[in-house]
Amino acid sequence: MNKPMTAAALAIALGTAMTIAATPVAAQTADKEKCYGVALKGKNDCKAGAGTSCAGTSKIDHQGNAWSMVPKGSCEQTASKTSPTGKGQLAEFKEKKA
Amino acid sequence: MSSQSAFAEALLAEEVVCPPGLATWNGSAPGKRFAVYRNNVIVSLIDALADSFPVTQELVGEQFFRALARQFVRAAPPRSPVLALYGDGFAEFIEAFPAATGVPYLADVARMELLRVQAWHAADADALTPDEIARLLGDPAALPDARLILHPSVRLLRSPYAVVSLWAAHQSESAALALAAVDPAQAETALVLRNVLDVEISAIAEGPATFILNLQQGVAFGQAAGQALAADAGFDLAASLGLLIRGGVLAGVEFPGSTHS
Incomplete structure (x- = not known):
């Protein structure tokens, strides 16, 4: 059997871990963002295995409630012909008539 | 053997053999209708595997993957009605699949994709x-x-x-x-x-x-x-x-x- 860690070492690590976990996730994972209204018909993302997939289910180009993962910051630069702002959006929106 | 198990067995058999006792409502040939049904069963299960193992498929290409999946479907049809979790044993099947030995990491990628599906449904x-x-x-x-x-x-x-x-x-x-x-x-x-x-x-x-x-x-x-x-x-x-x-x-x-x- 290996030597267990002491209570003090565990407490310090747990305290540090809380600080680590509290720092914004942005730096670690979020180089991507969900972008609504930019996917072409049937090309939206989202996949979780057989029977649950909503990927590739969008019915029209630039559907307002379908999203794609795009590099962070690029979403609101991407043209969307259905979006009221003319660009992709970070939340779903109701399409304007093209 | 019950007529149900005969029917189920015929669905997965290598050759199309129409199980006895089938009748069609409009008098068309039962063998042809059965072949359509059988094809749908197998193709839908292959599609389910393709959904759950997208990277496994990309690694070997669609044609190879579907041939592999077809053999797996025959060898190990779903045991549960929950199609989302179908694919238990697929990685082990790939490991033993002679044509896949050239891609030694394929089985582990499949294993990980199954874990991903399981995690999603946990x-x-x-x-x-x-x-x-x-x-x-x-x-x-x-x-x-x-x-x-x-x-x-x-x-x-x-x-x-x-x-x-x-x-x-x-x-x-x-x-x-x-x-x-x-x-x-x-x-x-x-x-x-x-x-x-x-x-x-x-x-x-x-x-x-x-x-x-x-x-x-x-x-x-x-x-x-x-x-x-x-x-x-x-x-x-x-x-x-x-x-x-x-x-x-x-x-x-x-x-x-x-x-x-």
């Missing part, structure tokens, strides 16, 4: 809140014997191949480019977990892997950390706990004799 559990964690720090003496409970979605895969990097390369737009940077023969351990509604996959070192496996086996916090340090001198407990807390998978704490979560 039960929910609330993560400990920062307040609850802070309260634990109020009684450090109780920590070594505490049992940390992980979220039911947490899964590990130790592979002699770079499963996580291979998988990650296929998530990018330019998979070919990203793949060129991956050395498949680099061993990796995959940590699969569901953070609220997103399944996250990351490669972790031997220390955190040992730590998480011990916790999953119910080993006490102090002992689990000690095992991890013994397995990997560079083990950073704070970073590992940070990974679990940030992933939302530190789901509870139990103390011997009493429970608390």
